[in-house]
Amino acid sequence: MDKARIVEVGPRDGLQNEKGVIPLATKVELVQRLAESGLSTIEAGAFVSPKWVPQMADTAAVLATLDLGGPVHYPVLVPNDWGLDAALEAGVREIAVFGAASEAFSQKNINATISESLKRFESVMHRAQQAGIRVRGYVSCVVGCPYEGEVAPRKVAEVAAELHAMGCYEVSLGDTIGVGTPRQVQAMLEAVMRTVPVERLAGHFHDTYGMAVANIHAAYAAGVRTFDASVAGLGGCPYAQGASGNVATEDVAYLLHGLGVETGIDLSRLVATAWFIADALGRAPASRVAHALGRPA
DSSP states (O other): OOBOEEEEOIIIIITTTOSSOOOHHHHHHHHHHHHHTTOSEEOOEEOOOTTTOGGGTTHHHHHTTSOTTSSSBOOEEOOSHHHHHHHHHHTOSEEEEEEESOHHHHHHHHSSOHHHHHHHHHHHHHHHHHTTOEEEEEEEOSSEETTTEEOOHHHHHHHHHHHHHHTOSEEEEEETTSOOOHHHHHHHHHHHTTTSOGGGEEEEEBOTTSOHHHHHHHHHHTTOOEEEEBGGGOOOOTTSTTOOOBOBHHHHHHHHHHTTOBOOOOHHHHHHHHHHHHHHHTSOOSOHHHHHHOOOO
């Protein structure tokens, strides 16, 4: 049986832009429930400025409750050396860094050019490698940008190749504003796979136009076997007008299971987790599968 890996990004990417304060106990229970659902990689938080992302201010406290040496990986997002210092102190085994394929998005998001943003990671990459920490790379706006429009596949390939050359064991390609179609995703992947081996790539799709599952199917057909997803479809891009959240983890699991692909995920437990966090946030899950299977008794 073919296998695929789902990287759960809900506790970080899904929660980081929530307006209301989410109690530490809720975040910890969310991560624990996700692990019990069979997910082997769960992005647990981010060491970023609490001024800009207050929801991630308790990342160290979340990590302190987890078994960081166990079978489940709990990576955290790290934008600079300060973030790496905090990650090392917390005892993490994996971090993530991020770039963009769009110059305009890079400037608006982090006030730096693509080249400048990658330059900032050189010290982080070097120190992480010395410490035996794995590094994953993200590339935003791999199909479209809210400021530039359509993004050329060659630009995505250039940024992905740089992250891979810097030492990222995997590069996650993000359709940040969810405008992609299977044909565009296929063209983008064809360009990227000329510079980075397909087994080092992951897909990260948002569902703004309802195309995320179709795009994952296209990426799977192209050979990609790792996909990012967010339980209950949590999250969204704050810099993209009207952009909805990440594709829901339970929707991705349902697709892959339907293709006969092994994920290690217990779908019923995952759906129960989607309802748990949705209830905690005071709204319904943004997931077709969660609604189709219904709230657990």
